[in-house]
Amino acid sequence: MPSSLQCIDCAQQYPIQRQIYACESCGGLLDVRHDIDRPRADISAALFDERLGALDAPYNSGVWRFKELIYPGIDDSSIVSRMEGNTNLYELPRVAAYAGIDSLFLKHEGENPTGSFKDRGMTTGVTQARILGMTRVACASTGNTSASMASYAARAGMQGIIFLQNQQIALGKLAQGIAFGATCLQIDADFDRNMELARLISEKLGIYLLNSINPFRLEGQKSIMFEALQQLRWQTPDWIVVPGGNLGNSSAFGKGLLEMLQVGLIDRLPRLAIIQAEGANPLYRHFRGGFRQFEAVKAETIASAIKIGNPVNLQKAIRALEWTSGLVEEVSDQQIMDAKAVVDGVGIGCEPASACSVAGTKKLVERGLIKRGDTVLGVLTGHVLKDPEATIGYHAGKLPRLQPRYANKMLQVDDNLDEIIRVLGERAP
Numbered sequence: 162m163p164s165s166l167q168c169i170d171c172a173q174q175y176p177i178q179r180q181i182y183a184c185e186s187c188g189g190l191l192d193v194r195h196d197i198d199r200p201r202a203d204i205s206a207a208l209f210d211e212r213l214g215a216l217d218a219p220y221n222s223g224v225w226r227f228k229e230l231i232y233p234g235i236d237d238s239s240i241v242s243r244m245e246g247n248t249n250l251y252e253l254p255r256v257a258a259y260a261g262i263d264s265l266f267l268k269h270e271g272e273n274p275t276g277s278f279k280d281r282g283m284t285t286g287v288t289q290a291r292i293l294g295m296t297r298v299a300c301a302s303t304g305n306t307s308a309s310m311a312s313y314a315a316r317a318g319m320q321g322i323i324f325l326q327n328q329q330i331a332l333g334k335l336a337q338g339i340a341f342g343a344t345c346l347q348i349d350a351d352f353d354r355n356m357e358l359a360r361l362i363s364e365k366l367g368i369y370l371l372n373s374i375n376p377f378r379l380e381g382q383k384s385i386m387f388e389a390l391q392q393l394r395w396q397t398p399d400w401i402v403v404p405g406g407n408l409g410n411s412s413a414f415g416k417g418l419l420e421m422l423q424v425g426l427i428d429r430l431p432r433l434a435i436i437q438a439e440g441a442n443p444l445y446r447h448f449r450g451g452f453r454q455f456e457a458v459k460a461e462t463i464a465s466a467i468k469i470g471n472p473v474n475l476q477k478a479i480r481a482l483e484w485t486s487g488l489v490e491e492v493s494d495q496q497i498m499d500a501k502a503v504v505d506g507v508g509i510g511c512e513p514a515s516a517c518s519v520a521g522t523k524k525l526v527e528r529g530l531i532k533r534g535d536t537v538l539g540v541l542t543g544h545v546l547k548d549p550e551a552t553i554g555y556h557a558g559k560l561p562r563l564q565p566r567y568a569n570k571m572l573q574v575d576d577n578l579d580e581i582i583r584v585l586g587e588r589a590p
């Protein structure tokens with residue numbers, strides 16, 4: 162059976178070449194569907210393990226290593242790749258102790274080529290754009306999607322067009338979009354409005370939309386789960402903890418985990434915990450309200466990557482929560498920045514939104530939902546260099562309303578040997 166697009170609500174199917182992002186009958190979100198809903202002799206852990214460390218394309222990519230589960234049957238020459246994925250899985254005892262558990266694994270998606278997990282979705286999204294013969298691609302972004310799309314569009318010789326909120330984007334991300342030659346539109350509107358604008362303009366002008374509403378993005382992002390589980394020798398952890406913004410990752414994780422179970426790569430599902438910032442918590446509120454009446458929020462948080470009040474993948478994220486008996490938690494900006502300082506302080510580092518995984522784990526342990534002995538796999542979604550202003554602001558005590566509880570204060574010292582020795586004496590371990 163060839164791959165197809167399928168509505169998650171009414172199950173209407175469409176040919177895979179259709180350039181649509183919602184069901185034409187009921188408006189529901191679309192899935193990419195492959196023939197992988199049962200065990201298949203040609204898909205096995207041994208096959209994927211054999212490809213580890215491959216030197217040649219496409220299997221040198223941590224996404225395309227799992228090609229049979231990502232986009233079976235496509236011609237390798239159409240793949241647009243930057244050898245994304247292949248990110249490290251760290252076991253970090255000091256961060257585990259902070260969160261109150263024995264064992265914590267952090268999968269560092271900030272180690273992707275443009276410094277965030279978006280590259281995994283962009284290799285599949287831009288590959289599909291190339292298959293469809295598109296010359297222009299667009300996205301609204303809080304910064305990482307745009308940085309990634311700009312890079313992959315440039316690789317593929319396409320024009321990237323990015324819709325950004327004025328002033329709010331972290332500097333590292335903005336710099337990438339500009340550097341990679343995308344057309345950068347700074348618009349006086351928040352992410353949610355920019356998302357609407359990007360959809361409307363893309364439809365009007367026939368531009369390919371590469372936000373995570375595009376189901377090909379999520380196919381690539383499933384590989385975070387494939388690769389993490391491979392690194393855990395195909396042993397399922399008790400929990401997967403991930404930040405939630407537009408809810409593309411959570412949705413992709415649910416689909417990827419279910420597919421792994423269906424083809425027999427794992428024998429049980431972990432529970433998914435989606436963590437939102439308190440000021441950008443529409444899924445959390447909806448979860449607490451028993452998923453009865455969804456209300457968008459006006460988002461505000463220091464974690465600008467997830468400053469999103471009306472997530473486009475809401476229904477897919479709810480489905481992922483149902484499949485995995487998952488739950489949703491919220492954390493404050495203070496908890497986010499403290500957890501970030503702890504992850505940074507062990508020499509690994511991440512951007513503010515990523516620290517939700519650690520702050521959320523800690524909170525769920527305190528609430529008794531995650532047990533001390535549970536195995537937890539958290540996802541760090543972005544690199545420490547993405548948002549230098551937030552990092553330096555925290556350590557300098559210059560972030561409004563936030564206490565620098567884990568501050569590494571910079572020291573101003575005179576050009577004087579005795580003075581330097583005295584200061585170092587005060588800081589001796």
Ligand code: F0G
Nearest residue numbers: 302303305306406407408409410542543
């Ligand atoms: N972490 C980081 C670092 C992100 O950049 C994002 C999303 C998320 C978490 C949330 O992931 O949307 O799949 O729930 N950033 C998008 C962007 C929205 O435009 O870069 P999600």
